Amino acid sequence: MKKFIIEENEAGQRFDKYLAKLLKEAPKSFFYKMLRKKNITLNGKKATGNEKLLKGDTIKLFLSDETFDKFAGSTQIARDYCELDIIYEDADIIIINKPAGMLSQPADDGESSLVEYLIGYLLKKGELTEEQLKTFKPSVCNRLDRNTSGMVCAGKSLAGLQFLSGIFHDRTLHKYYLCLVKGKLDKPAHIKGYLHKDKKTNKVTVSKQEFPDSLPIETAYRPLGSNGKMTLLEVELITGRTHQIRAHLAGTGHPLLGDTKYGDNEFNKQYTRHGVKHQLLHAYRLVIPETDQAFVAPVPELFFKIINEEHLQEAYHENLERSMGLRKNDHHSGADRNTHK
Missing domain, CATH: 3.30.2350.10 (Pseudouridine synthase)
Structure with a gap:
């Protein structure tokens, strides 16, 4: 028997959707058969699969280790690690200054993207566990071209993903x-x-x-x-x-x-x-x-070099001062690199 307690990042979804993540190799017919036979229970009771999960719900799977391992699959969620330039972070969201040359999201060739680096960062920081990755995957909510630099927003939690998805969809960001x-x-x-x-x-x-x-x-x-x-x-x-x-x-x-x-x-x-x-x-x-928040990421070194050489640095600094409150001649000092009001 295996027992799982629903955490905050898993709450709010249908029971059968959760099972599909937990036992990703199993056909849907298997879930419903096990639910009918009470080999899978929700809070000790028979369930249909369409219940909305709540934080603290208890799920029990009366399956052999062999059956569970077979349907859970052994594919590890891809992750990688590099130092991230973090503009803002709280318990639910993180805003990362992506360098040019880095993919925002995974590609077919298996090259690491910001998503894998985010997962590696959260695992190393201890804010994410291998167990949690089975049913929840942090991810980015906006995409920049590989060679476009700048801020990418990501959800560290389900609440963060939902908030960011909402403001991107409604164009309130x-x-x-x-x-x-x-x-x-x-x-x-x-x-x-x-x-x-x-x-x-x-x-x-x-x-x-x-x-x-x-x-x-x-x-x-x-x-x-x-x-x-x-x-x-x-x-x-x-x-x-x-x-x-x-x-x-x-x-x-x-x-x-x-x-x-x-x-x-x-x-x-x-x-x-x-x-x-x-x-x-x-x-x-x-x-x-709507939340009176503003964030800024100064341009990369190469971009700033061209701005300087083309005698446009005054216009650049004046814009940052006017729009974001940055000081002149503080481009790469780290002071006031982001504002959060």
């Missing part, structure tokens, strides 16, 4: 990015269009007119400063589609510096000697109006 684009822009704009993704090429097409299988997009931007050759932009992502900022701005004639998929090759070549091999796009600011 405001997401702001910094990027360097070709050309001079001197006025704010709110641009709209339609985006279509080609799954074979993983490339999107943006049009002002709606076309089959396209999705509406909205992007707002505010120029922070320009040297005539390029402009430092703050971009608000109103809808969150694949490659939206990169493709939408390229469609206006102002592609992102370093973007090899949607950018200007000749423009990019001027900066390869500086080490620019990917788009300089950084998710730097998150605002949650």
